[in-house]
Amino acid sequence: MPGSPLFERNKPQAYLCYDHHGDGEYYNLSQRLFSSVAELRRDLSLDRELGANDPKSFLRGADQAMAGAQCAVVLCGARTHLDAYVDWEIKAALDRKIGLLAVMLPGNPTGGDGQPTLPERLQDNFDGGYAVVCGWRDLVDGRIDLTHRMAFAASRMAELIRNDRPLRPTGTGPADATPRTFPASEG
Secondary structure, X not given: OOOOOOOOOOOOEEEEEOOOOOOHHHHHHHHHHHOOOOEEXXXXXXXXXXXXXXXXXXXXXXXXXXXXXXXXXXXXXXXXXXXXXXXXXXXXXXHHOOEEEEEEOOOOOEOOOOOEEEXXXXXXXXHOOOOEEEEXXXXXXXXXXXXXXXXXXXXXOHHHOOOOOOOOOOOOOHHHOOOEEOOHHHO
């Protein structure tokens, strides 16, 4: 019987990290496209909107918002690698030892080697074997199943986590960033 708790499926939970100024449309699209298979949520605090730059307060809020999530899904768009709040959310996810899944959005810049750009803390964990990467188009077209990719990210060994990088400060821009990339064979 539809609607009966007996037939309701527990959906995996994920925390969505994204550049609120540039990738909000992909957050909204993610909610519409994948809400039937996963519970996708984000920190609803006003820290970002108020321009708060207190990482400790932000990390506490992000940690609370991530409770119950099996992984953090990072939507990697054109400026995600420059966003301090995304870096802080990635740190909170790694501190919590939940999976880390990067989704490469259209418009993600490529480095000099032609590879997509990741936030540095995420790149560290991809290079170390902890973070998992996939393409937006692969998810939307059904070539990759979001719940399987989330489960794979959540199954990574916590010993692989690299989380010793200093927190990215707010107010940094392209001139302050050194974009990092990942090997083509993994993307």
